[in-house]
Amino acid sequence: MRLNKIPATVVTGFLGSGKTTLLASILRQVTGKRIAVIVNEFGEQDIDSSLLRGCALGCEEGGEDERPVEGEDGGFYENGIYELANGCICCTVEEEFLPVMKKLVARRDDIDHILIETSGLALPKPLVQAFNWPEVRQHCTVDAIITVVDGPAVAAGRYASDVDKVEAQRRADDSLDHDPSLRELLDDQLSAADLVLVSKTDLLEPADKARVEALVAQRVPESVKTLFIDQTLATDTTQLEALMGIGAASEENIDRIENHHDRHHAEGAHHDHAHDHFDSCVIRLGEVDGDALADRLQQLLKTHEIYRAKGFAAIPGKPMRRVIQAVGERLDGYFDRLWGQDEPRRTQLVIIGKALDSEALHAALASAEIATTT
Numbered sequence: 001m002r003l004n005k006i007p008a009t010v011v012t013g014f015l016g017s018g019k020t021t022l023l024a025s026i027l028r029q030v031t032g033k034r035i036a037v038i039v040n041e042f043g044e045q046d047i048d049s050s051l052l053r054g055c056a057l058g059c060e061e062g063g064e065d066e067r068p069v070e071g072e073d074g075g076f077y078e079n080g081i082y083e084l085a086n087g088c089i090c091c092t093v094e095e096e097f098l099p100v101m102k103k104l105v106a107r108r109d110d111i112d113h114i115l116i117e118t119s120g121l122a123l124p125k126p127l128v129q130a131f132n133w134p135e136v137r138q139h140c141t142v143d144a145i146i147t148v149v150d151g152p153a154v155a156a157g158r159y160a161s162d163v164d165k166v167e168a169q170r171r172a173d174d175s176l177d178h179d180p181s182l183r184e185l186l187d188d189q190l191s192a193a194d195l196v197l198v199s200k201t202d203l204l205e206p207a208d209k210a211r212v213e214a215l216v217a218q219r220v221p222e223s224v225k226t227l228f229i230d231q232t233l234a235t236d237t238t239q240l241e242a243l244m245g246i247g248a249a250s251e252e253n254i255d256r257i258e259n260h261h262d263r264h265h266a267e268g269a270h271h272d273h274a275h276d277h278f279d280s281c282v283i284r285l286g287e288v289d290g291d292a293l294a295d296r297l298q299q300l301l302k303t304h305e306i307y308r309a310k311g312f313a314a315i316p317g318k319p320m321r322r323v324i325q326a327v328g329e330r331l332d333g334y335f336d337r338l339w340g341q342d343e344p345r346r347t348q349l350v351i352i353g354k355a356l357d358s359e360a361l362h363a364a365l366a367s368a369e370i371a372t373t374t
């Protein structure tokens with residue numbers, strides 16, 4: 001019966017590891033399938049679905065609140081995108097994920113594949129368990145759990161203390177090194193993997209690559225394949241197609257997936273979700289001086305425990321929206337699309353980290369503002 005089920009690929013991995021980049025590549029390159037997308041964000045502002053909408057066929061991006069799922073005929077656009085913002089999917093399975101899955105199941109004749117991007121802080125197990133709920137199980141199966149691992153970050157010792165410590169200390173940002181909540185997340189996300197993708201290998205030296213390979217090998221069984229990827233994957237349709245149709249039926253083998261949250265509760269000890277220790281805030285500004293914003297943000301990345309910053313900036317005189325991406329201390333920016341005619345030109349950044357002082361972050365970034373929000 002599994003043949004008739006809609007296959008769903010779950011893409012998990014830490015903040016900024018490259019999940020959205022992978023989904024964007026699939027949506028751009030794999031044109032023969034009608035793909036529904038579920039995107040989950042930790043922060044309250046949904047940045048990823050806005051980025052993905054540009055790639056999804058049939059989904060025109062416009063204002064901030066659009067949820068382009070149904071066409072005029074009541075059917076699906078070729079790539080419908082559901083946003084599950086404001087909380088990790090593992091905590092909102094029943095309230096948010098299941099209702100979306102029920103809608104997708106009701107439209108099953110219009111969908112060939114479901115892609116699910118979890119938030120970078122989500123524990124995969126509760127999500128995969130949901131595929132064993134009768135309403136979902138009957139019609140959907142988890143084709144594979146793909147765990148994206150940020151190669152340079154792991155090589156720098158950010159998430160795990162068993163990489164070569166001397167090397168790690170030489171390279172790593174001390175505030176991130178050996179953080180137990182990060183290590184638990186990495187362990188949980190890797191234990192779920194049917195396939196591991198080590199991303200950003202264009203930024204890895206051969207010795208780094210070997211270190212990451214060893215770390216991953218310690219955490220996944222030999223049967224789980226590890227592929228090293230970089231931006232060339234974005235144009236490799238054959239490889240991208242191969243990521244869909246793995247047929248793992250991961251929900252049938254759920255016990256292998258670690259979940260530190262469950263384990264601590266089973267032991268009777270008090271333990272919060274790993275991600276309860278993370279904060280997020282949204283900084284909203286008007287138009288900004290792009291260089292000044294980059295400068296202030298770079299300073300904040302050095303001086304605060306920020307793991308991820310992302311969003312859009314409005315630069316005076318520029319007709320296009322500037323995407324801002326920061327992972328650890330690496331900051332990137334590029335113009336992705338024209339501002340919509342009725343779309344307010346404003347700057348919005350989501351910042352995720354630990355012990356964030358949102359007022360201080362706002363004050364620092366507001367000094368790059370050159371026009372007030374309307």
Ligand SMILES: Nc1nc2c(ncn2[C@@H]2O[C@H](COP(=O)(O)OP(=O)(O)OP(=O)(O)O)[C@@H](O)[C@H]2O)c(=O)[nH]1
Binds near residue numbers: 016019201229
């Ligand atoms: N150099 C390089 N950068 C990459 C690669 N893949 C992703 N990135 C960059 O890494 C940053 C984060 O990528 P995303 O795809 O947004 O990561 P994510 O896992 O979706 O992030 P969250 O949803 O916030 O957890 C972006 O600036 C990407 O351009 C890669 O293969 N090489």
